[in-house]
Amino acid sequence: MGVSETGRHRVIVVGGGFGGLNVTRALDRADVDVTLVDRANHHLFQPLLYQVATGILPPGLIAPALRSITKRQRNARVLLADVQDLDLDRRVVGARAPDGRLLELPYDTLVVAAGATHSYFGKDQLAEFAPGMKTVEDARYLRDGILAKFEMAEIATDPAERAEWLTFVVVGAGPTGVELAGQIAELAHTVLPRDYRSADTRQARIILLEGAGAVLPPFAPKLQAYTKKRLEQMGIEVRLNTLAVEMDHQSITVKGPDGLETIRAGTRIWAAGVQASPLARMLAEKAGVEADRAGRIPVGPDCTVPGHPEVFALGDMASLDKLPGVAQPAIQEGKYVGKVIKDRLAGRQTPPFKYFDKGTMATIGYRSAVADAFGVKVTGFLAYVMWIFIHVLYLADWGNRLGTLYTWARALWLSKNRGNRIIAFETARQEVAEARPPTILPRRIAPTAAPDAEEAIPGAPREAGDAR
Numbered sequence: 001m002g003v004s005e006t007g008r009h010r011v012i013v014v015g016g017g018f019g020g021l022n023v024t025r026a027l028d029r030a031d032v033d034v035t036l037v038d039r040a041n042h043h044l045f046q047p048l049l050y051q052v053a054t055g056i057l058p059p060g061l062i063a064p065a066l067r068s069i070t071k072r073q074r075n076a077r078v079l080l081a082d083v084q085d086l087d088l089d090r091r092v093v094g095a096r097a098p099d100g101r102l103l104e105l106p107y108d109t110l111v112v113a114a115g116a117t118h119s120y121f122g123k124d125q126l127a128e129f130a131p132g133m134k135t136v137e138d139a140r141y142l143r144d145g146i147l148a149k150f151e152m153a154e155i156a157t158d159p160a161e162r163a164e165w166l167t168f169v170v171v172g173a174g175p176t177g178v179e180l181a182g183q184i185a186e187l188a189h190t191v192l193p194r195d196y197r198s199a200d201t202r203q204a205r206i207i208l209l210e211g212a213g214a215v216l217p218p219f220a221p222k223l224q225a226y227t228k229k230r231l232e233q234m235g236i237e238v239r240l241n242t243l244a245v246e247m248d249h250q251s252i253t254v255k256g257p258d259g260l261e262t263i264r265a266g267t268r269i270w271a272a273g274v275q276a277s278p279l280a281r282m283l284a285e286k287a288g289v290e291a292d293r294a295g296r297i298p299v300g301p302d303c304t305v306p307g308h309p310e311v312f313a314l315g316d317m318a319s320l321d322k323l324p325g326v327a328q329p330a331i332q333e334g335k336y337v338g339k340v341i342k343d344r345l346a347g348r349q350t351p352p353f354k355y356f357d358k359g360t361m362a363t364i365g366y367r368s369a370v371a372d373a374f375g376v377k378v379t380g381f382l383a384y385v386m387w388i389f390i391h392v393l394y395l396a397d398w399g400n401r402l403g404t405l406y407t408w409a410r411a412l413w414l415s416k417n418r419g420n421r422i423i424a425f426e427t428a429r430q431e432v433a434e435a436r437p438p439t440i441l442p443r444r445i446a447p448t449a450a451p452d453a454e455e456a457i458p459g460a461p462r463e464a465g466d467a468r
């Protein structure tokens with residue numbers, strides 16, 4: 001393994017998510033120089049993004065600055081830059097700084113953990129009408145949109161128009177879709193009714209679409225059945241075996257067991273699919289291997305890229321042992337890769353990566369969740385307590401853990417209010433202008449199509465690129 005001019009081994013880590021941050025931390029005190037490059041300045045705890053989107057948590061609590069997390073790690077530095085090239089021959093990472101300048105970052109060991117992005121299953125034009133949720137900006141955008149629709153319902157005098165503003169359609173009933181639908185229902189049916197005078201927010205329609213025959217497709221049938229029942233008790237319309245086929249700024253057309261139906265809806269949210277970061281495909285092409293259907297790069301049992309022992313790929317963008325695209329594989333692979341790098345420098349062998357399955361869980365709404373851990377299936381309040389414990393435990397930083405517990409106590413248990421409901425006229429104007437053409441140009445641009453994306457939208461076989 002090579003060394004830098006300073007005599008230290010240079011490790012470049014691309015991505016400060018669950019995978020990249022854990023590699024960086026595992027290298028604390030190692031005799032290496034770590035450069036952590038991310039196009040965001042924070043480590044995002046994605047499992048709680050839906051709470052930002054529904055006004056429960058402020059973004060800062062789930063997105064601490066990478067710089068602050070690593071401040072005591074003397075061998076690590078953080079760069080805010082967008083990685084655009086991985087030159088495996090020259091061993092150089094090419095990244096753009098915020099002012100556009102190109103940074104060339106030479107490495108001895110490269111770790112790429114750039115995560116995943118939305119997949120619209122080949123219908124990328126839908127991104128304009130149904131935004132997804134992957135970043136803090138996405139969640140804030142959704143929150144602004146949801147809150148603006150309630151404001152418009154208060155202003156509207158025509159009952160049909162008001163009903164339209166109060167119709168929310170969530171596409172995809174994986175954990176993220178279930179959690180979002182549940183929180184929108186709580187907002188509309190429990191939190192907001194007394195805040196509005198003309199609009200009866202209890203009349204809000206929340207529709208959850210799922211292409212498969214059950215909600216939470218990867219979960220056990222008992223947990224799926226419980227979740228569906230709870231969602232329906234919360235007033236959510238759950239539509240199974242139903243695909244979103246078309247959308248515009250005012251409506252969504254769905255195809256279900258009863259045929260085609262167009263639903264007028266002020267808000268449509270995409271929670272249906274993911275595909276690996278484009279860096280996975282780039283890395284695969286440069287290494288001469290084939291990315292899988294979800295755009296992930298296959299890696300060896302030690303998380304290295306085939307033919308390149310000095311390059312590691314992990315987390316959502318890598319395919320290893322059919323592990324799902326959730327936090328635990330990324331965290332465990334991150335810790336493992338840090339150990340491999342240290343072992344190599346010390347001339348030691350590391351056994352292949354072994355995944356320890358800690359189970360899965362999802363919240364449905366107030367005091368209600370489902371959990372499947374170590375073969376035990378738990379529903380209701382006990383699952384909710386487990387969910388709280390696990391999520392607080394995995395948040396970075398004690399300040400954020402305490403802040404989150406305090407905010408939950410206030411928002412969910414004591415006042416039943418939401419403390420993060422700030423929108424201004426201009427934001428609301430942008431949000432609703434899209435729903436009322438002729439308007440200003442939409443603010444969001446659809447991402448580029450995945451070359452091998454599928455024809456159908458939700459309902460496609462669920463495995464690698466499954467929605468969270």
Ligand SMILES: Cc1cc2nc3c(=O)[nH]c(=O)nc-3n(C[C@H](O)[C@H](O)[C@H](O)COP(=O)(O)OP(=O)(O)OC[C@H]3O[C@@H](n4cnc5c(N)ncnc54)[C@H](O)[C@@H]3O)c2cc1C
Nearest residue numbers: 015017018019038039046047083115315316325326327330
């Ligand atoms: C809404 C939502 C809810 C979820 N809920 C859960 C849950 O409840 N439980 C669970 O286990 N999992 C959940 N997940 C999945 C989990 O968050 C991911 O599996 C996990 O974050 C993957 O970690 P990662 O390190 O591979 O990628 P990420 O955590 O996504 O990190 C990737 C990092 O790379 C950076 N990056 C990307 N491209 C570039 C580039 N070109 N240049 C520089 N930096 C770049 C990004 O900014 C990001 O910081 C959820 C995901 C989402 C989106």
